Amino acid sequence: MEVKKIVKKYLEDNGFDGLFFPGECGCLKDELMPCENMCADCEAGYYIDENTPGIDKEKYTFEEFNFYIVRDKPCSNQTSNNK
Secondary structure, three states: OOHHHHHHHHHHHOOOOEEEEOOOEEEEHHHOOOOOOOOOOOEEEEEEOOOOOOOOOOOOOOOOOOOEEEOOOOOOOOOOOOO
16 A cells, blocks of 8 residues: 555544644645655644634634644534545
């Protein structure tokens, strides 16, 4: 089994939305590693966008990116639209 498939299965089985490398990049589980360079420091995380309730809009600049993958799970009343 390919590493991408193993990682995707782990993310799905554990409720994560994708991977991120803190301060650098993030990718969704359905579009893993578009850079073709998964780093050993990538972490599993959760999807947020500008409509995610309770996020710090000063911390995340949605002019540059339309979503982020973050370490902490967003508010439970969010409905994920990235499936």
